[in-house]
Amino acid sequence: MSKHELVVLGQDDLSAACCPEPVVVPLGDDQAAELAKIFKALGDPVRLRLLSMIATGAGGEVCVCDLTPAFDLSQPTISHHLKLLRLAGLIDCERRGTWVYYWVLPAVLERLSTFLTAAQKVEAAG
Secondary structure, eight states: OOTTOOOOOOHHHHHHHHOOOOSSOOOOHHHHHHHHHHHHHHTSHHHHHHHHHHHTSGGGOEEHHHHGGGSSSOHHHHHHHHHHHHHTTSEEEEEETTEEEEEEOHHHHHHHHHHHHHHHHHHHHO
8 A cells, every 4th residue: 555545444444443342232230130149049059069960850850859868968958959049040840749840940041041151252352
């Protein structure tokens, strides 16, 4: 390019050169509060293990009778952790006779996955 040639950048070119457009929209207050509740429930190692056991259960569900022996905790403590996972919207359950069966709610896991994937894209773009 000679001294007399000028390169004129359009508005789109300037914004692309300066700051890339955000990949996702930042969380609003309500969304952040909802996700914080879910992440708080997952912040305990026992609850994280319980969720993992339920998510990998044969047939997509697990009886509480199969969960309790895996921990060195009392049955009421396991029930408390399961209740917190249920209140966070991560799992659901159904009583069948004397046993309760638990399963993961895929929509919530998909939401967490989408959030974490979007956060990773923003980090990679930055």
